Amino acid sequence: MVKGEGRNILAFNGSPRPAGNTSYMLESFLEGARQNSSETEMIPTHSLDLEYCTGCLRCNVLKRCSVSSDGWSELSAKILDADVLVFAAPVYFHHVPAAMKKMMDRFRSFIHVQITETGLEHTPWQRWDKDFVLLLSMGSPDPMEAEPVIDLFRFITSILGSENRLHVILATRMAVIKQLIKTEQELNDLYVKLKIPGDLARLDYPRNREILEDCRNLGFHLGTTQIKENE
């Protein structure tokens, strides 16, 4: 018999647009996870009470961030406690928006870094065995424009622990709010207005449904730990 056990999911929304396409991807993911009775919390990065990393590097000795005048202590405890960390963001100039990067820089305090002859050796203070989820919405039809973001997350995921896993879903050719949930006719009208070749709307409409479905399915799949009993 296989029994599911809900997991603790902490999600960050890096879009400043509440009805942006990032939010729809994230909401679909969380819907899927909730169907599996997971605990979910969603935090918009623009509302975070966080200072910038001061670059003091004292975390290498203190094993925590030296900045204590903001919400990092509470937030970092939530991050460490989560089984799944979701980073949903629009691509801004081939990267994540500044508010999300501001938070990511504070992740430096989770690891010890040693300079070696050939590079840097990263050792996390805690054992990390988490699923990292990256949901990206972008204007370009070319997924390569998201590569610097994906590369950042490959790096962060791997330095925090070899047992971590990274899952990525991309939505390309996204410009206006609610675009992902538009009907085929609405999408067609939008593409005419934006001077995007109309026949692409016919292709993008089912693709958009699929993206939301992929987000929901990933949420459902990651929302539970499968425990095998009587084996």
Ligand SMILES: Cc1cc2nc3c(=O)[nH]c(=O)nc-3n(C[C@H](O)[C@H](O)[C@H](O)COP(=O)(O)O)c2cc1C
């Ligand atoms: C400041 C800024 C920079 C952007 N840079 C890029 C980019 O480098 N590549 C890209 O494909 N789209 C870029 N875009 C478009 C957004 O990624 C795209 O519209 C995204 O779907 C917005 O997500 P949202 O609807 O959740 O706000 C940029 C948008 C803004 C506002």
